[in-house]
């Protein structure tokens with residue numbers, strides 16, 4: 638009692654594993670719930686950096702909330718544990734896969750609403766002086782009615798309006814299919830990086846497919862540097878225009894999160910969502926990936942560990 642228990646594995650990253658954890662209280666029938674990212678202490682530098690970044694990002698509804706960090710000894714191994722809020726809907730990647738299997742189809746309005754949430758998260762991250770550098774469906778978590786940016790392990794501090802430039806070709810930081818051309822040609826990493834990745838993620842929500850065809854790393858690098866990403870043909874003109882604004886090749890001309898929040902694609906979705914919210918309670922259209930006992934939905938405020 639009064640101790641965190643790791644119940645099962647939710648997923649894995651390059652640093653280690655992610656667990657579903659609960660803390661029962663002797664004095665209460667309620668349990669606290671968290672996702673715990675764990676790493677052998679000797680390999681925990683990226684998780685420790687993520688903890689620092691998440692501390693600066695607290696308070697935004699579209700960024701995964703950080704509860705705290707703690708050390709433990711798991712099976713005799715000193716372990717670093719990073720506690721974040723648990724996403725009952727899994728990742729956006731899982732949902733896109735499910736939608737491809739025909740389990741649910743996202744409408745354009747829903748994609749607009751979820752893109753708004755991602756933009757809201759990106760705006761917060763950028764205002765705090767960070768570039769996420771790895772926005773992709775696998776790094777977006779799904780909560781009831783909400784998407785949240787997660788996995789800040791590759792984020793860069795760029796301050797206000799500044800960019801990080803390695804100057805070296807092919808030195809992009811994030812995941813290749815979501816990386817913008819300037820990161821490959823000049824190692825240029827600015828806030829515009831995340832906007833290109835958002836475009837790739839939005840198009841994937843629309844179609845269930847990545848904007849680039851599957852090919853070798855070398856071919857993909859060449860295509861990103863020399864060709865335009867595939868804009869789906871069977872979507873509305875305003876959705877296409879939104880994607881064009883995300884895929885402007887010049888990072889200085891690419892639209893910012895502030896500008897995109899005013900785009901008709903987002904405004905139209907927001908308007909419709911608020912009307913439907915007035916008439917009914919929105920349910921999570923994605924459903925829940927893992928069946929969770931009812932008691933686990935009830936969480937108490939986190940106490941420092």
Ligand SMILES: Nc1ncnc2c1ncn2[C@@H]1O[C@H](COP(=O)(O)OP(=O)(O)OP(=O)(O)O)[C@@H](O)[C@H]1O
Pocket residue numbers: 647648649650651652655672674701721722723724725727728775776778787788790
């Ligand atoms: N807060 C959370 N709630 C529920 N599931 C989570 C949570 N965080 C992570 N997961 C699950 O664990 C998986 C791996 O998490 P994480 O984002 O840390 O690693 P990754 O992005 O796959 O790997 P890497 O960090 O090495 O790029 C996710 O894809 C997701 O399924």
